[in-house]
Amino acid sequence: MFEAKRIARLKWACRRGMLELDVLFLPFVEQAFDELSEHQQLTFERLLTCDDPDLFAWFMGHKPCQDPELSEMVQLVLSRVKLSVN
Template identity: 70%
Template sequence: MTLTDNKPRLRWACRRGMLELDVLFLPFVNEAYDDLSAKDKATFERLLVCQDPELFAWFMGHEVCEDPELNAMVQLILQRVKV
C-alpha cells in the first residue's frame, strides 16, 4: 500500500521535524492533494522522502531542486500557500 492509498499515513508523513515544513505540507494535503493527478500524487510522495534540510532549502528559496518534477511540486505547494 502506498501513502497515496492511505490518507492518514500520508498526513503522518507530512509531519516533519521542522515547523516551517509542517505548515506547508499539512494544509496542502488537506486542501489540494485530492485534486492532484495520479502522477502528481506520486511526485508529492517522492517529495516526502527527501530530507528536511533539503526540503527547507528548496521551500525557502536557498537552493533550487535539480529534479524538474520535484521542483514543480515545490512551486505548486508554494503557490497554494500564497493564495
C-alpha cells in the same frame, strides 16, 4: 486514487522536524491533494521522502531542486499555500 490508509500515512509523513515544513505540507494535503493528478500525487509522495534540510532549502529558496518533477511540486505547494493564506 489514494485509499484512506495511504492518505493517513501521507498526513503522518507531512509531520516533519521543522515547523516551517509542517505549515506547508499538512494544509496542502488537506486542501489540494485530492485535486492533483495521480502522477502529481505520486510526485508529492516522493517529495516527502526527501531530507528536511533539502526540503527547507528548496521551499525557502536557498537552493534550487535539481529534480524537475520535485521542483515543479515545490512551486505548486508554495503557490497553493500562498493562495490559502491570502
